[in-house]
Amino acid sequence: MKTRVTLRQRTHRAEVFKALGHPDRLRILEELTDGERCVCDLVDAVGSSWSTVSRHLSVLKEAGVLADEKRGLQVFYRVALPCVATFMDCLDAGMRGEQVEVRRCCG
Amino acid sequence: MKTRVTLRQRTHRAEVFKALGHPDRLRILEELTDGERCVCDLVDAVGSSWSTVSRHLSVLKEAGVLADEKRGLQVFYRVALPCVATFMDCLDAGMRGEQVEVRRCCG
DNA sequence: TTGCTATTTCGCGTAAATGCGAAATAGTGG
DNA sequence: CCACTATTTCGCATTTACGCGAAATAGCAA
Numbered sequence: 001m002k003t004r005v006t007l008r009q010r011t012h013r014a015e016v017f018k019a020l021g022h023p024d025r026l027r028i029l030e031e032l033t034d035g036e037r038c039v040c041d042l043v044d045a046v047g048s049s050w051s052t053v054s055r056h057l058s059v060l061k062e063a064g065v066l067a068d069e070k071r072g073l074q075v076f077y078r079v080a081l082p083c084v085a086t087f088m089d090c091l092d093a094g095m096r097g098e099q100v101e102v103r104r105c106c107g
Numbered sequence: 108m109k110t111r112v113t114l115r116q117r118t119h120r121a122e123v124f125k126a127l128g129h130p131d132r133l134r135i136l137e138e139l140t141d142g143e144r145c146v147c148d149l150v151d152a153v154g155s156s157w158s159t160v161s162r163h164l165s166v167l168k169e170a171g172v173l174a175d176e177k178r179g180l181q182v183f184y185r186v187a188l189p190c191v192a193t194f195m196d197c198l199d200a201g202m203r204g205e206q207v208e209v210r211r212c213c214g
Numbered sequence: 215t216t217g218c219t220a221t222t223t224c225g226c227g228t229a230a231a232t233g234c235g236a237a238a239t240a241g242t243g244g
Numbered sequence: 245c246c247a248c249t250a251t252t253t254c255g256c257a258t259t260t261a262c263g264c265g266a267a268a269t270a271g272c273a274a
Contacts, residue, residue, distance in 0.1 A: 005137055010130045013198050018128030022115075022232090023121045030112055039251060052233050054252055059231095064201060073241055073250050083197040090190040091120050094171060129262090146221060159221055160261050166261095180220050180271055216274085223268065231260070238253065244246085 012064075019063035020084065020101040024048060025056045028077075032066070033085055119171075126170035127191065131155060133164045135184075139173070140192055154201040 020026065031037055031045045043053045057099045059079055060066040067080040079085070126132065131153050138144055138152045150160045164184055167173040174187040184190070 005133075007130075009199055010133050010137075013133055013195050014128050016198050017124050017133075018231095019126030021121050021128045023117050026117050026120055026124075026195075030117075049234060050251070051123055051235075052251080054234080058161045058252080070241090070251095075251065077268095081198070081201050083194060083201075087190060087197075088120055088193040090194075091123050091188070094188050095189075125261095156264055157221070157222080158265075162262085165222080177221095177270090180218095182221065218274105219270100219272085221269080221271105224266085226264090228251105229260105229262070232258080234256090236254085239251080240249100241251105242246105242247100242249080244248105 016063045016065060016081075019059050019065055022056065024053075025060055026088075028053075028056060028060065028083065029065070029079065032077060032079045036069075036076040038074040038076050040074070042077070123170045123188075125165050127171055129163065131160075132167055133195075135160075135163060135167065135187065136172070136182060137190060139184060139186045143176075143182050143183040145181040147181070149184070 012093075025040055027046050028042050030062065031042055037045075039050070039054065039057065042057070046053050046056070048056075057066065057068070061068055061077070065079070065081050066077050068075050068077045070076075124198050126138075126160075134153050136147050138149055144152075146157070146160065146164065149164070150157055153163070164173065164175070168184070170176055172186070172188050172191065173184050175182050175184050177183075
């Protein structure tokens with residue numbers, strides 16, 4: 001079951017991680033776990049300017065973490081990679097030194 | 108089961124993601140899935156200078172992704188957060204549009 | 215101590231990310 | 245078409261990351 005990792009794969013993985021490597025973008029992720037939100041809601045949640053939040057969203061979308069859909073005047077964003085949330089639970093457990101079993105990270 | 112995410116948690120999560128957001132650091136992770144390696148092995152695998160690889164390692168260690176142990180002249184690094192590997196499998200699946208079930212990401 | 219090996223830290227130049235306001239774009243209604 | 249709203253893109257200044265070689269540090273052996 002050992003599959004060789006290609007450069008392309010590794011580059012994409014790094015892009016996803018880089019996209020997730022910002023507190024405000026994680027804040028956005030949290031806001032979207034309950035379901036889709038329009039940009040205006042996310043601007044409120046994050047507390048930065050529209051242009052900044054919009055850039056955060058495009059970074060996350062570019063990496064494939066989020067998907068968007070335009071309806072009328074508003075654009076709605078939603079999580080496209082559900083395993084991110086469960087992985088973060090694993091990170092928190094690791095931070096507390098709980099050394100959780102791998103199998104429980106996404107369960 | 109809704110737990111509020113603290114600023115501290117979010118900052119730590121972002122630090123981990125940021126640490127993982129570099130192709131060479133992911134290459135290091137791959138090298139360490141088989142078990143611990145000394146820095147010299149990782150320098151060979153990555154192909155950058157010693158100082159650069161050493162910095163990558165300290166970033167990963169600082170974030171809690173790796174742990175190190177000095178034995179004699181050499182320092183051995185190993186993965187401290189096993190769920191990273193399984194999460195990456197989920198990313199690859201997502202990239203291929205396979206829309207894998209969350210439960211399978213870490214199984 | 216000296217010398218050798220393995221690794222980290224330092225200093226610096228370059229590249230990329232961040233955040234903002236202003237301007238541009240797109241959709242809706244009059 | 246015009247005005248208005250929601251969102252994105254642009255330009256720019258500031259900060260942070262990267263990668264290297266040189267120097268520093270640590271452990272071992274003679």
